[in-house]
Amino acid sequence: MLVGVPKEIKKQEARVGLTPAAAREYIARGHSVLVETGAGAGIGANDEAYIAVGAQIAATAADVFARAEMIVKVKEPQPQEWVQLREGQILFTYLHLAPDPDQARGLLDSGVTSVAYETVTEGNSLPLLAPMSEVAGRLSIEAAAIASRNFNGGNGLLMGGVPGVAPARVLILGGGVVGTQAARIAVGLGADVAILDRSLPRLRQLDDLFAGRARTLFSTIDSLESELSQADVVIGSVLIPGASAPKLVTRDMLGLMRPRSVIVDVAIDQGGCFETSHATTHEQPTYEVDGVIHYCVANMPGCVPTTSSHALNNATLPYGLALADGGLSAILQNPGLRAGLSTHKGKLTSEPVAEALGLSFSAPADVLAA
Structure with missing residues (x-):
């Protein structure tokens, strides 16, 4: 052939x-x-x-x-x-x-x-989505850290903090390949990490994997809203194979979030899991909605x-x-x-x-x- x-x-x-x-x-x-x-x-x-x-x-x-x-x-x-x-x-x-x-x-x-x-x-x-999900998951924390910088419009927090100053709080929606890799990098940088998922077996696996260095929470509207109100960074990594991503975070929910906090929507290739998401490019990766920075690059692994x-x-x-x-x-x-x-x-x-x-x-x- x-x-x-x-x-x-x-x-x-x-x-x-x-x-x-x-x-x-x-x-x-x-x-x-x-x-x-x-x-x-x-x-x-x-x-x-x-x-x-x-x-x-x-x-x-x-x-x-x-x-x-x-x-x-x-x-x-x-x-x-x-x-x-x-x-x-x-x-x-x-x-x-x-x-x-x-x-x-x-x-x-x-x-x-x-x-x-x-x-x-x-x-x-x-198996063919997994390698790019691994890359995108790891990149998502790098992207969030850069978007969080003051001169990029972010809140000016260092992901891991320093002695005497609290680290950034990172909320990860979905404990699949993207979410797991994002958590690895965020935990490694010293961030305060929470992972939401609706699979109890997966949450048990993540709890064992991170040995208490990341909090695992069953995803409900209450737990989502509570974590959104405290998060400095939110990583959207929810996947339904082949289908459009579910809109987990509505525009009204953005009002719960801290000013100049950062959203990274890794699910944007499938339409995104934030109601306010639309695809961006590496050249212009972010935009702001209601005081929240959105990073929605549709080909994240393309930068590496x-x-x-x-x-x-x-x-x-x-x-x-x-x-x-x-x-x-x-x-x-x-x-x-x-x-x-x-x-x-x-x-x-x-x-x-x-x-x-x-x-x-x-x-x-x-x-x-x-």
């Missing part, structure tokens, strides 16, 4: 779908790899690095989209990309379709077979593309190879890949996305069998 890697064109996105090391694995399996010139520049991988492992270099993205049987990307295709996709082609990337009806329609109109990293499963886990690209490739490689080896039969035979199937020949095959967008749903097994 000819596997194509276009350069990412989303604003301030420097990650790459295949690193040279990953490209070498595809080539070793008998596949061909076509990389757009400069696609790996953001991670320090020049065209020569790809040529050295046997990849071909394309002068334009149009060449990659026209020739490749499978497109491997990082971020969701932009409008000028989805019009180049076609029926019979496989797209393997993050999609986050639930809050993005325009992209969903673009993919459906193209007829492409799209497999979304964020909904591929392995048992009860999301080298780490992010290698971590992502480590996770996606076996699934990408399976797709290249088996095509549609790999999706049909592999339940994890089948869970990631989002569109096929103009049919929407992700039930959470269909519910979020009010569109009809077709079962993956049915459309593939047809």
Whole structure:
């Protein structure tokens, strides 16, 4: 199979779908790899690095989209990309379709077979979402610390405080991968950390993991409002796979928060879990609503593309190879890949996305069998 890697064109996105090391694995399996010139520049991988492992270099993205049987990307295709996709082609990337009806329609109109990293499963886990969730969770505390600085409009608190001065209070909504990694960094900096979640088994795991260095609380409206009123930083990390994120914090609740406190909405790719969230960029990462600083960058791991690209490739490689080896039969035979199937020949095959967008749903097994 000819596997194509276009350069990412989303604003301030420097990650790459295949690193040279990953490209070498595809080539070793008998596949061909076509990389757009400069696609790996953001991670320090020049065209020569790809040529050295046997990849071909394309002068334009149009060449990659026209020739490749499978497109491997990082971020969701932009409008000028989805019009180049076609029926019979496989797209393997993050999609986050639930809050993005325009992209969903673009993919459906193209007829492409799209497999979304964020909904591929392995048992009860999301193995291709996990590495970027780890990166985003760790970055969320860095982002909050920078946004808290006085000259950025924040409250001027040092995350860990100093002897005689209390540390910042950090509230984390959701104890999954993002929340756990955010808590690791916040605890390591010496912050006062609380984690809210509705899974008692998960709260028990977190309590054991942090051994009393982070408070674990069952999430109710009361506990949420109580913690919001005391928090200096709130990290939103709630996920419903494939679906729009629930709006846990309403605009009215912002009135409970301290002036110049900071919200970091890591769930913004799925629409955000704060009512007042809207996507921002690394160039202009924050805005203010009712005296509360909002950080809602939609591609947080993009600011550390080298780490992010290698971590992502480590996770996606076996699934990408399976797709290249088996095509549609790999999706049909592999339940994890089948869970990631989002569109096929103009049919929407992700039930959470269909519910979020009010569109009809077709079962993956049915459309593939047809």
